[in-house]
Amino acid sequence: MIELEDVSYGYGGGTLLTDISLKLAPGSFHFLTGPSGAGKTTLLKLCYGELIATKGRVSLFEHDARNMTRDDVALVRRRVGVVHQDCQFLDHLSVAENLALPLTVAGRSTDPQELRELMKWVGLEAQAGAHPPELSGGERQRAALARAVIVSPDVILADEPTGNVDWEMSLRLLTLLVELNRMGKTVMIATHDMHLIRSAKSQVQARVLRISDHRLQLAGADL
């Protein structure tokens, strides 16, 4: 689905990532770790067409990312649900409308029943009518997760989805992502949180990738 071959990337001529090769097979579950500033977010952005590799080949659903127009990238976004590190919403719309936004922009209507269920699933049913600025950090992250999955994407890329929440909520979000993976979705989570990775290992067959020294390494055994 998403495939990187010998990909390099650097902001403004520098080198951040070199010779990264990665293949997200359908139904797989990946963790992406590495020190802050290592390039986790950057790597995820390469995976959903936000950034274009300076070297190497990124293919998104069998299309070369270099040749994609903005509209093609928009279509990719409907197949890849992204939970951003800085969850951005439209502050003038209610939480419910924000969650439905990916459907709205795709010209699809929202089934209110399904939307309610989704909000219940992430524990936000009480906040449906609230506006995003009124949400706590953890609520924002759950809302972002719900928004990422509403179009029923094939791939879910989550950037620090548990960055702002307590341990209990982290586990709950993790469980949500594992559930999605069981439903057949491909999942990749960028996180610092080793505890989270460890507790995931008991629930799902996950591969752990680590970015260190600009390169991507498989770091399964030491956990």
Added chain:
Amino acid sequence: MNPIVAKILHFIAGDDQADRVVPPTGFTARLTVFAAASMAFLTVFAMALSLATGRLADRWGDELAQSSTIRISAPEGQMDAQMLAVMEVLVTTPGVKDARPLSDEEQHALLEPWFGPDLPLDTLPIPRLIEVIEEGDGYDAAGLRARLAGEAPGAVLDDHTRWREPLVHAAGRLRSLGFVAILLIAAITGVMITLAASAALSANAQVIRVLRLVGAQDAYIARAFVRRYTLRALIGAAVGTVLGMIAIAFLPTADVAGGFLTGLGFQGWHWLWPLIIPPLAALVAFAATRNAALSTLKERS
């Protein structure tokens, strides 16, 4: 239904949810409506000016084309001979379509307002008049005068309507200026709406970013802006046009002044002309906003 009409209706009806993705802007929205209304108001006047000067030019032009006269004053015995000579000259003058001596009755009718009905025309040494009808670009007045001086010394060419010729030119020019004014107003409207839409796009950079993140394509994002500005221009222009037409309708009529200044209003079916202003304004706004939106979206890729 015609697919284009269906498309336009769908565009106007819009999609509530899609409209809401861009936050509402109260103040600038009202400014756009106001500006569109003012421009439409001005356009109504430019249009009225254009049409009125057009009418004026046509009418004066017609009168010019019609006629001039030759007046013959000669002693009693020479009158008929000079008349014949003048007619002879006129027949061979290029640009003269027809020439006709006025009958006694016609001359009588001309003089009656001044001298009353009982004028003994046949006993008075009244000059005879010949009406000259021109064709094409008319005749060469100087050349005709020279020939008349030779053939019939008592004949005087009076091309009294000629003095209006520069006025007809001026009226024609004024009509073109009216058109230019309308074009300029349309251009200014386009520029103004481009600026307003660009400002709105910049102010909503964050909104656009989020829309992109959730998979909105350029056309979708652009449409949210384009629809707003098109509707604002349409509504504003409709209001401005109606006000402009009311103002024109209450203009004092100038026709009583002998038709020299034809009324600076609309006449007859010309009243339909201003009705094209609102759709045109909407079209200008549509093109301007779409252009601004798509190029802004391209820049920020």
